Amino acid sequence: MHMHRYEKWWLTLGTGSLIIFLIILGISAFHQGHQPPSAKAYINPEQVDAIAPFDEPGLKKVEGKEWDYELVLVASTFLYNPGEVEVPKGATLKIIATTKDVIHGFEVAGTNINMMLEPGYISEYTTTLDKTGEFLVVCNEYCGVGHHTMKSMIKVVD
Amino acid sequence: MSERIIKIDRKDGKLAMAHIYVGFIALALGGLAGLLQVLVRSGSFTLPAGIGYYQVLTVHGVLLGLVLTTFFILGFQHAAISRTSGTYSRTSRLFGWLGFWVMLLGTVMAAVMILLNEATVLYTFYAPLKAHWIFYLGLTFVVVGSWLGGAGMIMKYVEWRKQHPGESSPLLTFMAIINTVLWIVATLGVAGTVLFQLLPWSLGLVERVDVLISRTLFWYFGHPLVYFWLLPAYMAWYVIIPKIIGAKIFSDSLARLSFILFLLFSIPVGFHHQLVEPGIDAFWKFLQVVLTFMVVIPSLMTAFSLFATFEMYGRSKGGTGLFGWFKKLPWGDARFTVPFIGMVAFIPAGAGGLINASNQMNQVVHNTIWVTGHFHLTLATSVVLTFFGISYWLVPHLTGRVLTKAMNKMAIVQAIVWTVGMGIMSGAMHAVGLLGAPRRSSFSTYGDAQQALDWIPYQVAQAIGGTILFIGIILVLYIFINLAFFAPKGEEEFPVGEQAEGSEKTPMVLENWKIWLTVLAALILVAYTVPFMDMFQNGPPPSKGFKVW
């Protein structure tokens, strides 16, 4: 199949760029730990309230782990529990979340914290909160008539 | 050159036209729903009579994402195959009509359930949101109907191949068949979840449904779905636009190669819609990201071919220098200019798509309104403007009328209105999406949170852009009705481009379905087998249904 000289240049350059993108993403994900949230932990969605740690939602200081705080969060139509938390700046936070009913989103606006909450699955994400501010948590997956009222707040304070 | 205009067989034309009518009715109603949404989300308008925002959103998504596209594409492909491979046999045409009526029945069933507020589950219908069983059965009929129509097309193709042994099929037919095969392989996923999970569950035969398997089957279908929309536009760009401007097809072989690459790499990539969800291993997500990047390559090839077609044509008309050819293009011809705007829109659309699929970078944009802005460039600009551009010659060709100068001018105005409206709406969506504004959400200040208040000006801009787009819809409907019923009688050409004389022969390997379907099956198995087995073996207890609207 004949291909024009310039087209060969263009496809080489284009494919080369794609490969470079993939290498950057791969190193960042698998070497530096920036994988998208992909936890593989399961729970009976009908007994969330009775199973630890979701029997006690909220922010907890922890010792001897790679992170300083754990935020245990339960989503249900149409609210998040807890509805607001305050975390000191610089703390490393592990979010552990699930849903009791339909699929919800868990997005902290203006950050990279953005994951799906699906019944039966526990979603986890760990990050270091290195900026102060009031970060709104919104549900970004349609979950019913009150979807747009579903919110929480993470306050990162000095 | 006084070529006689080749007309499509009248009976085949009627079949194509029936599909196109339904498509444009869907455009009218779905467009109205879109207008209502942007107005509500600006915060300055409330829906009357207890109509819900999410009900309107479901109408918008189903009518424009599923009905307009599927009907228009099947209509266009029937016409394209009949035009380039010859009149349909009675069986092919029968399958075409059977498919049309089954699809229409399914559409009506789904629509009634949506209007009764029994299926406010958006066009993605994620379990465990549970709609009425008639909604799922309606969707099944739409898919099965499209298979029947597709079978009619494939029969015609097989017939042509038998009559022309050793020849490669007409390019437009080949492309339409690739798209049909892509559609059939892709819809196996959605048919799987609807038939084996959602229908029995909504009928009460089983109590619970596996949510992640259902979503994964949906997205196995959901990504090739967007290529099913895009490929007919590419057909027009590769084959029809060269004829309209009076140029030759840049390369028949490369065009076929790029379509094969689309078939191979648009399916095993559904995980890039599921990058931030639990239960799927990070390794398999990344593998599908790599495969997703492969599907960029045929688009890079397409970009080169199109620019080359335009440059060669412009130079033959005396264009000189680096960009002199650009001015020589027939800007006054809506059949060229309208799809051309669609091509240009695919540049930012492609850039956005690359970002969306970039594994962890998806966390920046996932389910924000950036994504809505993205597919309003791909589907609602690149694809839809090309469909409008096709309609401006196809509809009069089929109804025995002509595109008048006045309508041609109006069509160009329509495209400019669309470009301005979409520029404002999609631009605002991209910007505010990066700030975190969620998609698929009614107006909310989230308890007067500062971030949410900062989003409002962008939402007002979306409403302005959306209103301009609605004017665009009124204009295109006016042109469509004119071309279907009122334009002067006459003969409008169905343009089909040809290769330059003396071009190399197209290698037959490009039409060896055994090879390509085997590679396709292998890629799908590699991408999905292990994650699927994992879901079956390790998944949590399945979910009851919820009706929370």
Place this chain on the structure above:
Amino acid sequence: MANPELNRKTQTKVEDSSSLKGTLTSVLLLGGFLVLSWIGVFLLFINRF
């Protein structure tokens, strides 16, 4: 492609009739746009927590 010594006098003319340099420039601009937007969002990702 063409022998430069033979074509020196009529170079512009020869190049203009069959050249695809406009195409090459166009796709390179397009590629540049893709790369810049990608880098933009990647930097956003890196700077956010």
